[in-house]
Amino acid sequence: MTKQNVLISAEKNVSSSTLALTTIMSKSSSMFSSSSTSSSKPPVPQTNNSINLAITRKSLLKQLEIESGSRINAWVETMKASSPTHIKSPDAFSPTEEHRSWMVQHPSALNMFEQIIKASQGKKIVVFLDYDGTLSPIVADPDRAYMSKQMRAAVRDVAKFFPTAIVSGRCRDQVYSFVKLAGLYYAGSHGMDIRGPTKGAKYKKSNDQGVLFQPASEFLPMIDEVNKVLIEKTKSIDGAKVENNKFCVSVHYRNVDEKQWSLIAETVTSILKEYPELKLTHGRKVLEIRPTIKWDKGKALEFLLESLGFGNTNDVLPLYIGDDRTDEDAFKVLRERGQGFGILVSKSPKETNASYSLQEPAEVMDFLHRLVDWKKLSNST
Ligand SMILES: O=P(O)(O)OC[C@H]1O[C@H](O[C@H]2O[C@H](CO)[C@@H](O)[C@H](O)[C@H]2O)[C@H](O)[C@@H](O)[C@@H]1O
Numbered sequence: 001m002t003k004q005n006v007l008i009s010a011e012k013n014v015s016s017s018t019l020a021l022t023t024i025m026s027k028s029s030s031m032f033s034s035s036s037t038s039s040s041k042p043p044v045p046q047t048n049n050s051i052n053l054a055i056t057r058k059s060l061l062k063q064l065e066i067e068s069g070s071r072i073n074a075w076v077e078t079m080k081a082s083s084p085t086h087i088k089s090p091d092a093f094s095p096t097e098e099h100r101s102w103m104v105q106h107p108s109a110l111n112m113f114e115q116i117i118k119a120s121q122g123k124k125i126v127v128f129l130d131y132d133g134t135l136s137p138i139v140a141d142p143d144r145a146y147m148s149k150q151m152r153a154a155v156r157d158v159a160k161f162f163p164t165a166i167v168s169g170r171c172r173d174q175v176y177s178f179v180k181l182a183g184l185y186y187a188g189s190h191g192m193d194i195r196g197p198t199k200g201a202k203y204k205k206s207n208d209q210g211v212l213f214q215p216a217s218e219f220l221p222m223i224d225e226v227n228k229v230l231i232e233k234t235k236s237i238d239g240a241k242v243e244n245n246k247f248c249v250s251v252h253y254r255n256v257d258e259k260q261w262s263l264i265a266e267t268v269t270s271i272l273k274e275y276p277e278l279k280l281t282h283g284r285k286v287l288e289i290r291p292t293i294k295w296d297k298g299k300a301l302e303f304l305l306e307s308l309g310f311g312n313t314n315d316v317l318p319l320y321i322g323d324d325r326t327d328e329d330a331f332k333v334l335r336e337r338g339q340g341f342g343i344l345v346s347k348s349p350k351e352t353n354a355s356y357s358l359q360e361p362a363e364v365m366d367f368l369h370r371l372v373d374w375k376k377l378s379n380s381t
Pocket residue numbers: 130131132133137138139140141142143145167168169170243245250252254283284285286288324326
């Protein structure tokens with residue numbers, strides 16, 4: 001068995017919603033069989049048993065209906081809660097008390113630049129960048145989420161001085177087609193598709209093409225299948241868009257009328273009932289279908305650090321900049337390692353494991369410029 005297969009088989013598990021259903025099912029089947037299987041017990045009169053059975057089946061179906069209804073409602077609530085129209089966006093000129101105290105806990109990475117540099121003394125800075133909402137602004141059409149030329153130049157400069165990785169939920173080829181920079185690591189599909197240029201990397205393949213790591217490769221046929229089903233079942237929902245991200249699928253509802261959100265949630269969750277090896281997560285107006293393996297942007301970050309030779313050392317200061325829930329896995333890893341800093345891109349207070357914040361991609365670009373300027377200066381002195 002390969003390392004990847006060991007990882008997959010050890011860590012694959014059933015989604016919690018399926019478990020909930022299975023528990024109800026198994027509880028009910030034991031209720032159904034108890035009186036007929038035990039020969040030591042007197043037989044329960046047939047009539048009572050049939051009535052009981054009918055009642056139990058009826059209440060079971062009702063229970064399943066309620067369970068599934070409340071699960072869909074829970075998804076709709078999550079969808080609404082994370083939608084900007086439902087978030088109290090702070091006024092930049094008169095921030096709320098909540099926003100002020102959040103900024104104390106997660107100060108601007110630009111204001112904290114000197115402290116970040118101080119922490120990097122004697123260490124190698126490694127830069128991790130999310131794509132959507134971090135390097136490119138969020139736009140209505142995911143196929144047109146281009147980054148600006150200026151941002152590309154900033155990332156190119158950063159990559160000249162620091163090992164740099166783009167970590168995205170998107171398919172790796174797609175994110176590469178936006179960034180268009182060689183010499184970087186790219187981790188697509190939420191880190192499940194990693195490729196990068198390295199010298200002497202541990203996970204290097206026998207040829208010279210650098211790292212290639214795809215821990216969910218056995219899920220490809222299933223992802224393709226569910227992608228087709230999702231396209232078919234959502235095609236009548238105006239504005240819904242299904243995006244095949246190779247090892248995961250995104251179902252966008254940004255352009256769907258809010259009244260139809262519960263239909264989206266219902267459609268996606270009911271399809272997923274047929275795929276217990278896949279799970280549902282949530283991003284910025286997008287539902288994401290992913291394999292249940294324990295692999296995420298945090299694991300990808302650890303993998304990349306190890307791949308770069310910084311697995312077991314303190315001589316590294318990883319900086320991870322991202323705007324999405326999925327980036328929290330990486331922020332958490334940094335916090336737990338007590339190494340480097342997570343930087344959340346957000347205009348509004350959010351629960352986060354990041355240490356610092358930046359408001360928008362324009363500030364991300366400023367931060368990248370400052371890193372490069374500092375490095376150039378320190379190289380010249
Ligand atoms: O990890 P990321 O690079 O942040 O990718 C996460 C998802 O980003 C994309 O969707 C988001 O950006 C779109 C373009 O601005 C926007 O229209 C959409 O509403 C956002 O959710 C991408 O299309 C998804 O596949 C990624 O999973």
